[in-house]
Structure formats: C-alpha cells, structure tokens
Amino acid sequence: MAEALPERLRTRVAKFQQLQNELQLVILRRQQVELQLKDVEAALNEISKALEKGEGLKLYKLVGPILVSAEVEELKKELEEKKEIMEVRLKTLQKHENLLRKQVEDLRKELEKELRQPSTETTEAG
Numbered sequence: 001m002a003e004a005l006p007e008r009l010r011t012r013v014a015k016f017q018q019l020q021n022e023l024q025l026v027i028l029r030r031q032q033v034e035l036q037l038k039d040v041e042a043a044l045n046e047i048s049k050a051l052e053k054g055e056g057l058k059l060y061k062l063v064g065p066i067l068v069s070a071e072v073e074e075l076k077k078e079l080e081e082k083k084e085i086m087e088v089r090l091k092t093l094q095k096h097e098n099l100l101r102k103q104v105e106d107l108r109k110e111l112e113k114e115l116r117q118p119s120t121e122t123t124e125a126g
Helices: 007-053 072-116 120-125
Strands: 059-063 066-070
Touching: 007 072, 059 072, 066 072
Parallel strands: none
Antiparallel strands: 059 066
C-alpha cells in the first residue's frame, strides 16, 4: 500500500479517530459519575443506619476548604437531590456512549470494506 489514501478515505479515518476519542471521554465521564454516585449512596446509607440506631447524629459537610455543621434532614435532602441529578446524568452519558459505540463500529466496518476494495480513484484518474 505504497500509494497515499484518497482524500475521502483520509477524512473518514480522521472522523473515526475523532469518534474514538469522544467515546473515550464519555466513558471516562461516565465512570466518574458512577464513582460520585456510589459515594452519595454510601453517605445516604450511613445516615440511614445512624438514624435507625437512634444515635445522636452530628453531621458536617464540606464547604470549600472547611467543614460546616449541617442538619441531618437538610443534608439527607441535599444528598438525595444530588443522587437524582447524578442518576439522570449517568443515563444520559450511557445513551451517548451507546450511540458513539454504534457510530464507531459502523464506521469501522465501512472503512474495512473500503480498504479491502481496490482503489477506483487511481484507475479513473489514469
């Protein structure tokens, strides 16, 4: 394959690489949201456990670089809202990831098919 790839094919390869990069970024964002969601769920679980035991609960939340005392119900409500937002964001990222995976796979198949076929541009030009 000593000859250069036709411009159309080079453009499609560049698009393929761009889609792969975008997919990697979406996967990374999804993983980050999943980790944050697990942290929120763990915090909610610990609050529930402590409330069930009837312990006197003193909670603090991080505001910038300092810890501030927080009301249990207020903090629980904030965490539940944050959880809902993260679940919606996670679903959105999963849908985007699936769409990108399909686009990458479809384009990969098209590129493989085109690369297997003999080049018609060089024979038409000559």
